[in-house]
Amino acid sequence: MKSGPVLGIEGTAWNLSAALFDDDLIKLVSDPYKPVQGGIHPREAAQHHASVITRVIGEVLDDGPKPVAIAFSQGPGLGPCLRIVGTAARALALSLKVPLIGVNHCVAHVEIGRFASGFDDPVVLYASGANTQVLGYLQGRYRIFGETLDIGIGNAIDKFARSQGLPHPGGPEIERLARQGSYFPLPYTVKGMDLAFSGLVSAAKDASAPLEDICYSFQETGFAMCTEVTERALSQTGKNEMILVGGVGANKRLQTMLREMCDDRGAAFSVPIPQYLGDNGAMIAYTGKIMFESGSTLPVELSRVNPSFRADQVEVTWRDEPVVSGNHEESATTRGAEAVVSFTDITATKTRVSKRYRHPELDKRLINERTRAEARLISEARRVGVRTPIIREITHDAIVMERIIGQKLKENLTPETLIETGRMIGRLHSSQIIHGDLTTCNFLVQGNKLWLIDFGLALTSSEIEHRGVDIHVLYQILESTSNDSDNLKKSFMKGYRELMPEADEILTREHEIELRGRYL
Template identity: 35%
Template sequence: MPSASKRQRLAATDPLPPLSRPYLALGLEGSANKLGSGIVRHNPDGSVDVLSNIRHTYVTPPGQGFQPGDTAKHHKQWILQVVQESVKRADLKKGLEDVECICFTKGPGMGAPLQSVSLIARTLSLLYKKPLVGVNHCVGHIEMGRTITGARNPVVLYVSGGNTQVIAYSAQRYRIFGETLDIAVGNCLDRFARVIGLSNDPSPGQNIEIEARKGRKLLPLPYATKGMDVALGGILTCVEQYTHDKRFRANSARSQAADSAAAVGSLANGPTLSADGRHVGGHSSPMPAAASPFADLQADVITPADLCFSLQETVFAMLVEITERAMAHIGSREVLIVGGVGSNARLQEMMGIMAYERGGKVFATDERFCIDNGIMIAHAGLLAHRMGQVTELAKSTTTQRFRTDVPLISWRA
């Protein structure tokens, strides 16, 4: 905790106006296959309360990705139930009459899902006569991460299915130090999960992480850092080629049948939906222990676990490298990992080793806040609203490309 004098200095430079009463906001997120609704409360003492954080995930069969049109249909089907559940969980006396504003993801993301959720946000805004606030998805991740972890001015590694960026704050903008030159790290992992037939339930990235812990071999893959940027497309192509190698052995039919025994969608959502933003369901697979290096290795066999392990180790090492460079550049000892891939325990471990060697610290959240959710949109939107930022109805469109360094971060000094 900062000292009393430091807290006074921070308060003196904080541009956020003080509150005389609690402020609430509803946030709607639907930029990809996660549909989220959350209600946040900002208190006069500066604290933030998460009143509800509801999410429902669109899960496709193994080997298939999610298409924009199908994802939008999912969001339209579930949006009312998700919003109603978030209002119920927040225990609002007057329902949405109690909120100050309706916040929604303006972008970046997939066009059709973004549009389906923004339509609901506009409808609620008109019905309850509440102002709209369009939120940058990436800024939502960062602000929620800072609030949950207490990180003050970290280098941010933002890793998700659609984005891979190294970010630092300066002069009321989140500045991008480095990013992917082609595909995002989450997209790279998800696509390889489909290649080897891993389930999309609860998420392909999580199943890659579980499979990687069984890996025994670190296979050579391209290491493609380009200054402060990374390139992941060639690595994905290379690791896919290993599946055509004569040494490759797929998982046994028995284990594949066991993996697919649960119905699609059951792991991510349970009977209806996730009531606190976690992946829940009737089936729970604990993270297996890492394989012993002294196990009976078969020198001429490559397994899916070996490929998952090698892919993670190579890609995560690249991310650690460019993050360390950004830390050195701005003189920071804090790293904040946000985005869906940020919940990967191995990435957090590797980043933690680097930060420890620099005398620093890593901040990360669990899947309730790393994975796309509505509460992060509510929080960032309420911060903007308190600074007088409102999105006019005529300008409440969505955009698939909305850079992290575009929005004005007026609530930070």
């Protein structure tokens, strides 16, 4: 259905912006809130939005065509800001007698990225102040493959910038200073498909190095973490397109890292023009337009804002299911996110691949540490009764082990296999082994037996937190790849409870970890 121009109003946080969008952008007007000091103050930002919203919308509509619908950012975001925008959108829709469309802010970033790139089915890195997520479309929703477990990369940058007396937002100044810096090690925290930045911020604040070196090392570390989990999503899903969206996407170093990673994987990469990267009314108007054309509108009584509105809560009515390639030919080698595995009839050799996007010192350290830790924990897991390959030889970057022939768990997701998966992880966790990367590509099903074949991010820990994160990674993968994820998770917990006495406490922690991903 061809609709006509849609007015979009964005105001989730710092930027009050409105736009009119038809087949292309007609007009975009923004008036950002600029704090006198520190970060965003929600009530001050809302007061700013209230003071400028009439003028901004008026400028967009002045001498333009009448909109056929009003779209607004329904969430996620800062509650006071969202309420200003929601109230204005409802009043305008009633006044003009046109439909109202509530748009998920995160989904809007994705859709304007798809529009700008022309890509059909990309993996998306959404990097902004409060959000750091890796998303992809599957079975009617945008699934979150991985995300920050604490703060977004943009907020991490701003927190560090404030500690050094740099202006807000801190990204541009840190990027400028980083061009003059040299590398030194900072904490690198990747947990399967997820990541965390608090340790990086704390270490950067306490560092005694020159500010240029801290800025350089902060970027090299934080952006490499983002690139690694994005590559893991590309590997897990088999997609061959990738886009970067969100305000932090304007950083040239992050763009370079992602482009190098995609080039090395043979994937297409795109980043929208700057006016589409940060929060903007155009993305709300465009997404509202495609939602309207697919029949997604809101009765006024259902138009309440939602500060914790998740991208994976949105029913995507405007997209068709992508065509999945049926090519599953066996090969003498396979490539994952971190390594290439080559096979003989009886052995599998896992060789970690140097990453062009990572600083050479960081790259070498990760390869050495992960190879040694993996070999040790494969052997320890085997000793406690978990089926793992027998190790035959170890070098600084490679492990030669027994070859296990079987079907990946992601191709055999049944209640029975998930019960056995739960037993296996319960056995690991009760022995204080944390796998660190519980994706369904790292299990092999062989008859009625299950094997765990990859311990690349494993560690030892007795902490509830680490066990909860381990399960959270698995749950995210199940939610992003299966329509039956609730039942599969129940099956997993049935097996897990058999061997893990603290199972219920760990499950509670997993839910707390999930809630941390909400927009705060």
